[in-house]
Amino acid sequence: xxxxxxxxxxxxxxxxxxxxxxxxxxxxxxxxxxxxxxxxxxxxxxxxxxxxxxxxxxxxxxxxxxxxxxxxxxxxxxxxxxxxxxxxxxxxxxxxxxxxxxxxxxx
Amino acid sequence: xxxxxxxxxxxxxxxxxxxxxxxxxxxxxxxxxxxxxxxxxxxxxxxxxxxxxxxxxxxxxxxxxxxxxxxxxxxxxxxxxxxxxxxxxxxxxxxxxxxxxxxxxxxxxxxxxxxxxxxxxxxxxxxxxxxxxxxxxxxxxxxxxxxxxxxxxxxxxxxxxxxxxxxxxxxxxxxxxxxxxxxxxxxxxxxxxxxxxxxxxxxxxxxxxxxxxxxxxxxxxxxxxxxxxxxxxxxxxxxxxxxxxxxxxxxxxxxxxxxxxxxxxxxxxxxxxxxxxxxxxxxxxxxxxxxxxxxxxxxxxxxxxxxxxxxxxxxxxxxxxxxxxxxxxxxxxxxxxxxxxxxxxxxxxxxxxxxxxxxxxxxxxxxxxxxxxxxxxxxxxxxxxxxxxxxxxxxxxxxxxxxxxxxxxxxxxxxxxxxxxxxxxxxxxxxxxxxxxxxxxxxxxxxxxxxxxxxxxxxxxxxxxxxxxxxxxxxxxxxxxxxxxxxxxxxxxxxxxxxxxxxxxxxxxxxxxxxxxxxxxxxxxxxxxxxxxxxxxxxxxxxxxxxxxxx
Numbered sequence: 001x002x003x004x005x006x007x008x009x010x011x012x013x014x015x016x017x018x019x020x021x022x023x024x025x026x027x028x029x030x031x032x033x034x035x036x037x038x039x040x041x042x043x044x045x046x047x048x049x050x051x052x053x054x055x056x057x058x059x060x061x062x063x064x065x066x067x068x069x070x071x072x073x074x075x076x077x078x079x080x081x082x083x084x085x086x087x088x089x090x091x092x093x094x095x096x097x098x099x100x101x102x103x104x105x106x107x
Numbered sequence: 108x109x110x111x112x113x114x115x116x117x118x119x120x121x122x123x124x125x126x127x128x129x130x131x132x133x134x135x136x137x138x139x140x141x142x143x144x145x146x147x148x149x150x151x152x153x154x155x156x157x158x159x160x161x162x163x164x165x166x167x168x169x170x171x172x173x174x175x176x177x178x179x180x181x182x183x184x185x186x187x188x189x190x191x192x193x194x195x196x197x198x199x200x201x202x203x204x205x206x207x208x209x210x211x212x213x214x215x216x217x218x219x220x221x222x223x224x225x226x227x228x229x230x231x232x233x234x235x236x237x238x239x240x241x242x243x244x245x246x247x248x249x250x251x252x253x254x255x256x257x258x259x260x261x262x263x264x265x266x267x268x269x270x271x272x273x274x275x276x277x278x279x280x281x282x283x284x285x286x287x288x289x290x291x292x293x294x295x296x297x298x299x300x301x302x303x304x305x306x307x308x309x310x311x312x313x314x315x316x317x318x319x320x321x322x323x324x325x326x327x328x329x330x331x332x333x334x335x336x337x338x339x340x341x342x343x344x345x346x347x348x349x350x351x352x353x354x355x356x357x358x359x360x361x362x363x364x365x366x367x368x369x370x371x372x373x374x375x376x377x378x379x380x381x382x383x384x385x386x387x388x389x390x391x392x393x394x395x396x397x398x399x400x401x402x403x404x405x406x407x408x409x410x411x412x413x414x415x416x417x418x419x420x421x422x423x424x425x426x427x428x429x430x431x432x433x434x435x436x437x438x439x440x441x442x443x444x445x446x447x448x449x450x451x452x453x454x455x456x457x458x459x460x461x462x463x464x465x466x467x468x469x470x471x472x473x474x475x476x477x478x479x480x481x482x483x484x485x486x487x488x489x490x491x492x493x494x495x496x497x498x499x500x501x502x503x504x505x506x507x508x509x510x511x512x513x514x515x516x517x518x519x520x521x522x523x524x525x526x527x528x529x530x531x532x533x534x535x536x537x538x539x540x541x542x543x544x545x546x547x548x549x550x551x552x553x554x555x556x557x558x559x560x561x562x563x564x565x566x567x568x569x570x571x572x573x574x575x576x577x578x579x580x581x582x583x584x585x586x587x588x589x590x591x592x593x594x595x596x597x598x599x600x601x602x603x604x605x606x607x608x609x610x611x612x613x614x615x616x617x618x619x620x621x622x623x624x625x626x627x628x629x630x631x632x633x634x635x636x637x638x639x640x641x642x643x644x645x646x647x648x649x650x651x652x653x654x655x656x657x658x
Contacts, residue, residue, distance in 0.1 A: 044481050045419035046488060046541075049529060 001094040004033050005034055006059040007034055008079040008087040013057050017077045018063070023070045030058040039085045056087065135280040141309030143202025144277035147195035149172035149177050151274075153453065154569070156279035158195050175270025177591055206275045206449030207309075210317050213445025216438050217320040221248055223434030224327045228334060229542045230427025231487060235419055236335045238647030244328045244629030246339075247346050247530030251326035254350030255319050256302050261284070263322075263355035263363045264314060265296025265305075270571065276508045277503030291369035296359050317445060321389050324442070324509075325354045328393030332401040336408075339642050341618075345400060348617060350390075356611055358388050361602075371572035372597050377558070377595030378577075378585045379570040380602035384446035386502030386553030387606040394547025398536060399614035403622050406537035408634050415530045420539065422487050432490040436466055439497050441506045452564050454505055460502045462497065465516030469496020472520030477651035480524075488524060491541045495523035498546055499553035506585045519549045534629055551603045558599030561587035 013029060020027065033053035041052045063071055072089055080086050095106060097105050126267050150158035158271035163174035185192050225244040229237050262323050266275070267273065268283040270291065284303055286297030299306030302315055359383050360367040371379035383389050412418055422428055442453040443462040473492020478484040496516030500507075503515060526544030530536045536543065566584030568574035577583040578592060586592035587599075621627060628634075633641040640646060 043419070043421070044483050044485070045421040045483055046485055047477070047531075048417050048419035050419045 001097065002063055002065055002094045003094050004059075004061040004063060004068065004071055004075075005090045005092070006029050006061070006075050006079070006087060007032070007089075008059060009076070009081075010055055010057050012079040016059065017076065019074050020071065023067050024063060028060040032056050032058045036085060040053065054085075058066070059100050061082050062097060081084075114581070119226075120156050123347050126199035134380060134436055137281045137308035137311070138277075139307050139309065139451075144308075144310050145200040145559065147199050147278060149190060149199030149203050149274075150195045151199075151451070152203070155361055158198070163190055167418055174315065181495045183286040185396050186497075189349055190410065202451050203275075203277050203310075205586040206451055207313050209450035209455075210276065210445060210448050212315050213441035214297070214317040214320050216441025217317070217324065218438075220320075220324060220435050220438030221327065223431045224324075224330070226427040226431030226434065227490065228540045230424040230429075230431060231331075231422045232335055233637075234423040237423065238639035239339075239637075240334045241340055241643050241647065242339070243334060243337075244327055246343060247327040247330060248323055250343055251323055251346040252319060253352030254347045254359065255322050255355065256353050256482050258296075258300060259322060260302055260306065260315055260318065261355075263359040264294050264318065265298040265363070266293050266309075266359075266365075267296070267314075267363045271362065272364075273310070273314055273448050274477040275447065275451060276313050279310045279314060280310065281305035281308055282311060288366065291366065291373040293363070293365045293369075294360070295356065296657065302336050314448070314495075317448065318362075321442075322350055322354050322358070324385075325363065325389045325393035325396070325566075326350055328390065328542050329397040329400060329545045331545075332397035332538045333404055334539055334636065336404055336628050337400075338627055338629050339373075339561030341621065344621060345618070348614070349393075349396060353613060354392055357392055357606060361388050362460065366569045367602055367605075370569050375594065377592050378566060378572045380598050381506070381561075381566070381569060381595070382502045382554050382602075383505045383557070384501045386458070386498060386500075386550045386556075387641040388544040389550075390498045391550030391603065391606045392610045393545050394545070394550050395610035396614040398543040398547055399611045400540055400618055401536050401543065402613065403618045404537075404628050406535065407539070408631060410537050413537065415535075417535075428487055428490055434492055435494060436463075436473055436497065439466070439501075443501055447505070447515060455563075458504045458507075459612070460513035461509055462500055463522055464509055465496040465500030465504075465519070466493050467496070467514030468513045469493055469499065469523070472517045473524050474520075476521060476524045476624060480514060487541075488527070491523050491545050492520040494545045495549040498549040499556060501550075502553040503557045503560055506557055506587075508560075508564075511556075511560040511562070519552060522548050523611065524551055542610045547607065551607050554603035554606065555599050557585065557587060558592075558596035559587045559589055561585045561592075561595065562590050563592075628639040 034056045035053045039054060041054060043050055043052045061071060068091060075089060099105055117380050141393050147159050148157065162178050163171055165171065221244065221613040225241060226242065232240055246372045248253050253580065264282055266283060267287040268278060268280050269285065270293070272278040272280070281378050284297045285293040285295065287295035296303065299311065306315065326346055329345060330348065332474050357367045361380055362368070367380040369379055370376040407420070410418060410420065439462055440459060444458045447455050469492035470489050474484045477488045499519035500512055507515065509583065521539065523544050526548040527541050530538050530543055539546065563583045563586040567582050569578065573583060575581065580584060586595055588596040629638055629641065
């Protein structure tokens with residue numbers, strides 16, 4: 001089992017949720033702010049300048065190893081616009097998982 | 108007048124409390140039911156000529172013979188037409204009635220400004236302190252009102268009938284005794300404590316409703332500069348101080364027939380110190396009081412980096428800021444035009460237009476300056492600019508032309524921008540909402556503007572000066588530097604500066620002492636986490652997900 005964490009643009013969330021439906025059983029979205037090299041806003045408030053992070057969406061998807069490649073492919077195809085700062089995908093191993101209602105997880 | 112004598116009088120006032128009012132009750136009895144307020148004596152035409160011709164008393168006057176003939180003609184005519192005299196009573200009563208409804212209605216508009224201030228200041232601060240700020244705005248109204256009820260109104264208007272009777276409201280003849288001073292040198296009013304006795308009168312009550320909301324404006328101006336770090340108990344002390352002493356004392360000098368208003372007749376300084384609706388009396392007093400408190404409190408944690416450079420604490424809700432500003436603009440349509448205390452004074456239309464013009468001019472100039480300086484127009488500065496224009500036009504609104512109103516507003520928009528940058532970068536007084544710049548600096552400027560831009564078309568006989576002729580012309584009113592009255596400019600410049608010094612120094616002294624006894628600022632850890640829960644136990648924006656379990 002793997003945890004796939006995708007940081008994507010909020011404008012792509014809708015399409016992603018639809019596109020991922022066939023390969024996942026659910027996902028969790030977080031509203032986050034992020035920055036990267038050359039990616040932040042140069043803001044000014046009442047004459048004082050400061051840097052501010054950009055709003056992004058963090059998607060958590062837990063999946064069987066067999067589906068991971070498909071999920072990565074779908075996310076990359078759907079969330080890509082070709083510009084810089086399209087987001088990132090991270091894959092981590094998941095040791096165990098349970099449903100709160102039943103106390104165990106069907107494989 | 109020494110400070111100790113004033114202090115002794117204040118203490119005596121507190122001890123005597125309500126007993127004072129009946130002791131000084133004068134011959135005209137109060138009229139709580141409003142049955143006799145407004146009779147034929149109040150039947151006055153547009154030019155200010157009374158229907159009832161009074162008997163001339165000064166036999167040495169050059170026009171005595173003509174006046175006496177006029178009086179005798181009137182008496183003969185009145186004897187023949189008793190019905191006309193009866194009708195004149197009705198006309199006078201209706202005139203006072205229409206003035207009452209105007210004054211009360213505009214008072215309600217000013218009251219609504221409280222909501223505008225709450226929204227504006229709340230929007231401008233960080234959301235971790237939003238609940239605390241809303242409580243400050245709320246408590247300001249409640250506690251300052253009670254302080255004004257107990258002593259504030261009496262100090263300010265207890266002797267208004269002596270020199271500045273509000274004839275549009277029937278003259279309030281019962282408010283006629285100075286506690287400190289007398290004649291043209293009144294320093295503190297002395298009737299109407301607890302809004303009873305001499306003040307329990309329909310005309311006085313109308314004046315009270317209108318004036319108490321003005322005091323509240325000064326009371327909540329200070330919130331904008333002291334929020335995000337003041338303790339609640341210290342804030343309550345501030346409000347009691349403003350409502351009972353700081354605001355009413357200066358207000359009495361200018362509006363209560365006190366010594367500043369009489370400088371025209373007593374020292375030949377134009378029409379005396381003139382502040383139509385309170386650029387200095389309300390706004391500069393509030394603004395410089397706020398400045399003193401901000402100095403005593405110090406800057407918010409983290410406002411200045413280790414290098415001493417200011418950091419941005421961005422506004423948390425621009426929707427609040429803009430809607431609050433427009434509520435204030437709407438309320439100002441009561442603040443300025445209402446200050447005629449009567450709809451029978453048709454200058455209200457000019458006042459309303461001037462007020463709006465200065466508001467948009469101030470907003471435009473602040474916005475454009477910011478656009479040019481920082482390449483991005485700042486909505487919060489545009490809102491501050493609108494308020495700056497409003498504050499600056501408040502004193503001169505009745506005395507200037509629409510063109511002058513635009514000029515005044517435009518300059519005020521510049522002042523507010525320079526003031527915000529000056530406070531933040533040069534003297535490093537932390538003012539989260541720009542209250543010092545908007546109300547203090549622009550308030551001072553507005554009062555001076557009367558002495559520059561007043562064009563003489565309005566205010567003949569103001570403060571008892573030039574009722575028949577002024578500067579050699581009949582019907583000439585308050586006149587500024589540009590229209591040939593240097594004396595008016597002198598008294599405006601001196602009076603506005605005195606106002607700023609008075610408000611700053613007295614607040615600074617009082618609250619430096621209070622701060623020595625017990626710090627008026629919250630602990631650093633409270634400030635870091637936000638004041639909402641440590642001070643009041645509740646968040647303005649509680650988490651959606653954090654609810655009590657159902658089972």
